[in-house]
Amino acid sequence: MALSGEDKKRRKFSFRTYPSVNPWLAFLGTVPVLVSIIVFGVLPASLTIVMSFTDYDGNWATADFVGLKNYFNFFTVLKTDVFSYLWTTLKYALFTILPLQILAVSAALLVNKNFFGRSFFRSLFFMPNILGSTVIALVWKMMFDPISGPFAQMLASFGKNSAFFGDPDISLWLISIVTLWSGFGFHMTIYLAGLQGISREYYEAAEIDGANGWNRFVYITVPLLRQSVTICLWMAISGTLGMSDMVLLITSGNYNTKTFAFFLYDITIKGSMNAGQIATLNLYYFVLTTTIMLTYNHFFRKKEVEL
Amino acid sequence: MKKIVTLLICCLTCFSLLLTSCKKEKNGYDGPVTELKVLNFRVEDKDFYKWFEKEFEKENPDIDIIYESVDTTNYSTLLQSRLTAGEVDVFGSQPTFFTSETYTSRMEDLSDLDIWDGMYDFVLKECTSGENKYIAPTNVVNGVVFYNKKLFADAGITSLPTTWNEFVQVCETLKTHLGGISADKAPIINGLLDSWPINILVDTVEANIVRAENPDWFYDLATGETDMSDPLVTEVMTKVKKISEYFETGATGMQYSLVSGRFATGKYGMMIDGSWQLSQIRAAEPDFEVGTFILPTNNVAAKNVNMCYKTGGGFSVVKGTGNEANSKRFIEFHMRDDVMQKYSDMCKMGPVKDAIHSTDPLAKEFYSNSAYTYVTLAENSFVRGMPGYLTTEVVNLITGRTSVDDAVSNIAKTHNNYSTVWAAYVADWIRLNYPDRV
Numbered sequence: 001m002a003l004s005g006e007d008k009k010r011r012k013f014s015f016r017t018y019p020s021v022n023p024w025l026a027f028l029g030t031v032p033v034l035v036s037i038i039v040f041g042v043l044p045a046s047l048t049i050v051m052s053f054t055d056y057d058g059n060w061a062t063a064d065f066v067g068l069k070n071y072f073n074f075f076t077v078l079k080t081d082v083f084s085y086l087w088t089t090l091k092y093a094l095f096t097i098l099p100l101q102i103l104a105v106s107a108a109l110l111v112n113k114n115f116f117g118r119s120f121f122r123s124l125f126f127m128p129n130i131l132g133s134t135v136i137a138l139v140w141k142m143m144f145d146p147i148s149g150p151f152a153q154m155l156a157s158f159g160k161n162s163a164f165f166g167d168p169d170i171s172l173w174l175i176s177i178v179t180l181w182s183g184f185g186f187h188m189t190i191y192l193a194g195l196q197g198i199s200r201e202y203y204e205a206a207e208i209d210g211a212n213g214w215n216r217f218v219y220i221t222v223p224l225l226r227q228s229v230t231i232c233l234w235m236a237i238s239g240t241l242g243m244s245d246m247v248l249l250i251t252s253g254n255y256n257t258k259t260f261a262f263f264l265y266d267i268t269i270k271g272s273m274n275a276g277q278i279a280t281l282n283l284y285y286f287v288l289t290t291t292i293m294l295t296y297n298h299f300f301r302k303k304e305v306e307l
Numbered sequence: 308m309k310k311i312v313t314l315l316i317c318c319l320t321c322f323s324l325l326l327t328s329c330k331k332e333k334n335g336y337d338g339p340v341t342e343l344k345v346l347n348f349r350v351e352d353k354d355f356y357k358w359f360e361k362e363f364e365k366e367n368p369d370i371d372i373i374y375e376s377v378d379t380t381n382y383s384t385l386l387q388s389r390l391t392a393g394e395v396d397v398f399g400s401q402p403t404f405f406t407s408e409t410y411t412s413r414m415e416d417l418s419d420l421d422i423w424d425g426m427y428d429f430v431l432k433e434c435t436s437g438e439n440k441y442i443a444p445t446n447v448v449n450g451v452v453f454y455n456k457k458l459f460a461d462a463g464i465t466s467l468p469t470t471w472n473e474f475v476q477v478c479e480t481l482k483t484h485l486g487g488i489s490a491d492k493a494p495i496i497n498g499l500l501d502s503w504p505i506n507i508l509v510d511t512v513e514a515n516i517v518r519a520e521n522p523d524w525f526y527d528l529a530t531g532e533t534d535m536s537d538p539l540v541t542e543v544m545t546k547v548k549k550i551s552e553y554f555e556t557g558a559t560g561m562q563y564s565l566v567s568g569r570f571a572t573g574k575y576g577m578m579i580d581g582s583w584q585l586s587q588i589r590a591a592e593p594d595f596e597v598g599t600f601i602l603p604t605n606n607v608a609a610k611n612v613n614m615c616y617k618t619g620g621g622f623s624v625v626k627g628t629g630n631e632a633n634s635k636r637f638i639e640f641h642m643r644d645d646v647m648q649k650y651s652d653m654c655k656m657g658p659v660k661d662a663i664h665s666t667d668p669l670a671k672e673f674y675s676n677s678a679y680t681y682v683t684l685a686e687n688s689f690v691r692g693m694p695g696y697l698t699t700e701v702v703n704l705i706t707g708r709t710s711v712d713d714a715v716s717n718i719a720k721t722h723n724n725y726s727t728v729w730a731a732y733v734a735d736w737i738r739l740n741y742p743d744r745v
Contacts, residue, residue: 057408145691146557147490147569161490166500168560233713252380254702255501255559269383274408 006074024084051279068214070280081263082281086288088172089259093240095176101229103180104187111219112195122192126185133182137249168256175246175257183239187232194228197223203268221265237296241289255264260285327429336368343633345374345401346389348382349620351586355653360571363640370633375419378564378637380501388633395636396630400442406732414441415624415631418550422642425660429683432739433618439715442637445650447657448619449582450511450684451673455499456596458484458576467600469608473545481576496575498566500559507581513543514613515604518682526741529733535719544704546604550579551705559706570594582673583619586655589667599672601679613745614673617684619656696721 021023052070056063072214074082111122111176123267128136146152155161202220244262251257264282267273320597347356353376360372377385382399389395392411416439423440425432427447434442454467459477462484466676468474472646482492482512501506517524519540548583555561555575567587570578573595579602589599603611622633624639639709640646644662650659655667665674700718703709709717726733738745 038675059412141562144560145562145565146560147555152557153489154488163557163560166557166561166706168703168708172370248384250500252501252503255706256499256708277355 014039027053043157048279048282051276052283054273054276056276056279057274066276070090070277072278073285074280080248083258085258085260085263088256089241089261090245090258092172092176092221092243092257093237095173096179096240097233097236099176100180100184100187102233105186105191105225107184108195109190109217112192125188128182129186132247133249135245136178136182140174140181144174165251166255171255171257173252174261178246179240179243183236191225191228192230194225198224233300234296238289238293240261241292313444338369339370340371341375341630341633342371343397343630343637344389344395345372345397345622345637346386347374347376347620347622349399349654350378351375351583352376352654353648354473354648358649358653359646360643362646363637366640370636372637379433379503379715387649390625391627395623396625396628396634397623399620401449401620402442402618404623405496405735406442406729410623411436411441413627414627415626415634417441417624417638420635420639420642422639424663427660429681430618430659433683434621435739436735438727442618442621443623444618444621444640444659445641445647445656446583446618446619446621446654447659447674449614449616449673450507450509450514450598450602451580451582451614452602453570453580453584454598454600455570455573455576455589456598457573459598466584466605467598469611470603471606474603475549478550478576480551485574485576485642488553488556490556493558494553494575494576495550495555496566496570497554497580498563499562499702499705500562501563502698502702504563504580504697505705505716508541508579508695509547509608509701511579511602512546512550512604513613514545514615514682514684516542516600518613519605519607519610521739522682526737526744529737535722540718541605541711541715543654544701544714547701548704548711551647554705559702569590581619582670584655585667586653586671590656597669598692599669601713612680613682614676614677615684616681618659629669648717696725724729 004164008300010222053065053067054063055066061134107125115150127158131139143149144151144168146161146163149164151164152161162170171278202224206216242261243259244265247253247257247259247262248265253262258266264285265282269277356374356376360374363372364370372407376399380601386398387409388394389398389408400410400414404414414436417549418440422443427445428550430444430447433438434444458481462480464477464480470476478494482488485492485494497504497508517537520539521527524533524537524539528535549560558718561569566580566586568579568591570576571588571592573592582613585597588595601611605611622638623637624631628634641650647658647660651663652666655665655670657670658665665671668741700709700714700721704714705712
């Protein structure tokens with residue numbers, strides 16, 4: 001939707017339009033934010049880039065410039081591990097992102113209806129968001145305990161058993177389930193806000209035209225929820241690419257659950273590589289995730305504009 | 308109503324202000340009090356440290372100890388953040404910390420303290436990095452087999468196994484007696500969700516295979532005379548795999564913190580674990596009859612005498628806090644013989660010097676048994692310092708994701724890849740343990 005020349009003029013901000021605003025005062029107002037961005041964002045990021053060219057390990061006095069050595073290390077010593085962690089991250093993202101949206105939209109549709117106890121269900125679905133990761137991990141470790149957990153008891157009644165989080169074939173799936181449980185409530189609220197912004201008139205008009213419930217959902221709800229979908233997908237993608245807390249708290253990266261973000265955390269904590277090498281890996285991952293997010297942004301923005 | 312609520316809030320505020328203004332006065336001392344922040348990973352020792360705090364502050368009224376302990380899994384994360392924030396003065400440490408520059412760069416040299424006399428030689432070596440001593444050791448731990456005396460007797464096992472074949476036979480007998488293996492009954496219990504406990508099993512198996520054949524095997528590894536594809540490593544992995552077949556169903560999904568309590572229920576035959584679990588077993592079920600024996604992984608009975616042990620933990624002082632003098636007072640108090648004896652009695656951990664004695668009859672059996680040859684745990688050599696590759700491969704092995712040969716091949720490959728990264732640490736290890744060969 002292109003803006004007309006008049007619209008552009010109207011929207012363009014100018015201090016001349018607001019003579020009462022002192023430009024210096026306005027600039028001064030932005031200083032705290034600018035400083036925090038520089039101190040907490042730009043400086044550490046720049047330092048990471050500098051570090052990646054050194055063998056820095058906590059002491060700048062003894063750090064040497066190593067050129068591109070750390071960058072080439074990625075393709076030699078570490079490549080097998082790194083690609084397997086990337087593959088695990090991708091699998092986790094696939095297990096999580098789409099089911100999370102389906103679950104959140106379904107829950108939003110449910111609590112958008114008028115029924116007794118609606119507020120209760122809204123609170124219930126949102127509740128896991130107020131629990132800390134540690135509590136969530138603890139609860140689910142108990143739920144999936146191979147001896148006393150309710151799922152183990154259920155399987156035992158069918159003569160089956162499982163190590164659950166200790167089974168490399170299903171462990172990642174189970175962590176995805178935990179993520180879905182703890183995250184869908186938040187996404188639900190975004191979808192709910194989107195649903196409540198859709199005018200009833202569209203549905204009434206469609207009903208008069210004979211559209212059934214499914215058609216109304218597909219041709220009215222889904223297209224008009226696209227903005228919410230964009231936001232939720234954005235958050236889900238960035239969240240899954242950076243997920244390390246549940247892996248740390250539940251399996252410590254074992255049983256085929258080591259995501260790339262956890263791997264970065266792990267090597268940093270264990271000190272098994274110098275900070276220069278870790279900085280290089282972080283930069284590689286940054287380039288990868290930024291590419292994914294920019295591609296996503298480009299694609300979905302285009303769709304939104306088309307709409 | 309509004310007035311009553313306002314009055315109530317005012318009263319509560321005044322009361323809180325009054326409480327906060329109350330000064331903690333200890334033993335008549337009302338001078339300035341310095342806080343000493345201590346972080347440790349031994350959550351099991353909380354009762355001892357309650358006693359310690361009281362006794363220490365009685366003698367040192369100018370210091371207020373803020374003691375905190377978290378479980379091993381979360382310890383590194385918390386410690387790193389506390390070190391970065393400058394929120395810790397003394398922290399629980401282990402010799403494996405020497406592999407990380409993050410820790411070593413923050414440790415204060417404790418060599419000048421008057422605490423080292425009479426300390427076991429291997430403990431001194433393990434607490435030394437370069438020329439300095441950075442860890443004040445509080446305990447020694449072993450890799451042992453705990454067994455359920457009643458279940459052994461019920462299954463008709465009258466003598467303890469002394470060879471590998473006898474051990475496997477014991478496992479089979481227990482399996483038959485229990486009517487098979489399930490999650491709630493098995494010849495051996497283990498909790499491997501945290502995965503690191505598998506290291507104890509590997510170390511315990513290794514001691515009577517690798518070091519029984521070649522006591523200097525790790526030196527040979529360090530100097531490149533052998534590598535991790537050695538047939539002895541294959542034998543270790545084969546036997547680890549065999550032992551894992553007698554674990555309870557779903558052992559890899561069970562939390563380590565629950566294992567000792569479940570073992571004490573009496574439904575499992577053995578637990579191959581660290582000696583630190585003794586206090587947990589005793590606490591879970593005081594009447595539970597538990598015994599111990601050395602894991603006989605060799606088929607020659609005379610070679611099954613290697614009991615692996617290591618410095619299980621100690622304390623290090625953080626450098627550059629400005630509170631180092633008080634931190635050292637904490638260390639000196641802790642290392643006093645009477646305090647260390649109390650620690651050994653309450654926590655049932657192994658003593659670090661001859662002046663301290665285990666009083667628990669079972670602890671005596673594995674901490675000071677003249678029939679055993681004590682060998683340092685492989686974990687404390689440079690092998691385990693590398694980024695957990697051994698653990699990952701062993702976990703893959705026991706979950707059936709890889710064969711013994713592939714596991715050994717992967718371990719050897721990764722070991723070689725990382726050997727340059729750890730060269731300095733390995734050199735230091737050789738210098739300390741083989742000074743005559745440097």
